[in-house]
Amino acid sequence: MEKDRHFKIIYFLFLLPFVLCFLSWLYFPVFAKWLINNIYGYESSSVIENYLWSGIVRFFYSWYTFIAIGLAGMWIVAAYISRKKEFKNSQSFYPMVSFVIPAFNQEKNIAACINSLFSSANNYEGLCEILVVDDGSNDCTYEIAWSTIINNRKKYPRICGKVIRHSSNLGKIDSLKTGINRALGGLIAIVDSDSEWTEDTLVGLVDFKLSNNKHVVTGYTHPNGQGSEGNLIVTLQRLEYSQGLGVGRCAQGLGDNVIVVSGAIGVYDADLLREVIDERDIRSVTEDLEITLEMHKKGAKIGYYSFVNSTTVAPTNISTLWHQRLRWFTGWLHNTLSIHRDLMTKLSWVSSLLWYCYIFEFAGAIMDLVSVSVFPFLLWFSPDPTLFILNLFVFVPYGLFIGLIIQAMSLQFAYGKSKPKLLLVYTPLYPLLRIINVLARSKSMINYLAGNNGKWHKNEA
DSSP: OHHHHHHHHHHHHHHHHHHHHHHHHHHHHHHHHHHHHHTSOOOOOOOOOOHHHHHHHHHHHHHHHIIIIIIHHHHHHHHHHHHHHOOOOOOSOOOOEEEEEEESSOTTTHHHHHHHHHHHHHTOSSOEEEEEEEESOSSSHHHHHHHHHHHHHHHOTTSEEEEEEESSOOOHHHHHHHHHHHOOSSEEEEOOTTEEEOTTHHHHHHHHHHHTTOSEEEEEEEEEOTTOTTOHHHHHHHHHHIIIIIIIIHHHGGGTBOSOOOTTSEEEEHHHHHHHHHHSOOOSSOHHHHHHHHHHHTTOOEEEEEEEEEEEEOOOSHHHHHHHHHHHHHHHHHIIIIITGGGGGSOSHHHHHHHHHIIIIIHHHHHHHHHHHHHHHHHHTOSSHHHHHHHHHHHHHHHHHHHHHHHHHHHHHHHTTSSOGGGGGGGGGHHHHHHHHHHHHHHHHHHHHTTOOOOSSTTOO
16 A cells, blocks of 8 residues: 555656646746736737747747656656665675776876776775776877876785787777676776776665666766866766756666666676677777667666766867767767667667657757747747747746756756756856757768768778
8 A cells, every 4th residue: 555655656746747847838928928018018919810920939839848847857756766766785795896998098097097996996895906908009098007007006905907908909899898808807897098986986886786686887977077177168068967867867777777878987797798798799989878778688777876976088179079979979870770770669668768869859959950940030920029029038037947947956966965056057058068969969860861870080981
């Protein structure tokens, strides 16, 4: 009886955002009309209604209201429930963990990465080894990695470390294969060479994984890196990550359906990871997505633990950000429409999440472009241009208010009390990053249709 009552409360919570969405959709135009009449003192002139014009306006109003309140609220509810279900206990036995760090020309970041992993491993009661795979770097990555490991071995003698070197640049996938096949641990942690773990990250992930019988676990990724402080591009990415990971990926963890285990933070069952790497020809530019989807095919339980994090170097300029997003989005299309297209036809939560991304992210990008394109025509053909502009003065602040609420909740999920809420101040500028993503998604769709499956580096053919 108590369990049934608990599920009824959960169902009510999922219903609540859509109730609020409907009430806002129904009554805010009435409130806006009252506000315009009584505050601005404007009475609309009697004009013949243009049904095509009003239909387009109502469509976009309904679309964005549904996304901003209904869908965003649904994700927050799912993330909230997921966090409530997250639990971890100290274990009586901790399996050996092998860190695998693929690195290519990372002399600026590799030392900080290795130092953080030694520190994190030192808090772990089990055995650990750190394997850096230098993929034929032509800078000092190999030398710096070795010297950093030697220095840390003196400080943490029970933690092993080594650097494996490729004689030429084979690519990230081959680097992962080399490290995974040389790993001795029952668990493998994959860490990008430009990422850093906190002291409690490894213990938190393993405790959560073993307590909840997950095959794979991941956590939050914080955009950071040299030149990030005060950088607007990085700040906007922090807002984005708090929504996409702090809320979105946490919500996916509710049903063990995390779509992407980030290369910056992930702990895997070694046998499962080795099976995927050896069986499949991993070939996309978003290898973390490809590996995760392959694991879903094998029925793996992939969870998200929101109370630990990794920091990763984020793009600090538009050019680098543009290249990163093109790789991400084109890799997504390559994986879902080609490599793992069979997942799109299965009746499963993973399939539903993939379709959600297509409808509300890729198709949503097209919708954003259309809405911006038709705006001048809506103003030009408006039966009452003055009323149209006054409505914008009411609806835009309302949309910003909703955005601030959603963003405040997202930051709470992502950072709790550890990060200043001054990030909220940048919320009005967030559409700038949204525009970049919309254009990058549109460009990636064109690239994919033209046969381009993405590339890691700008100078790749």
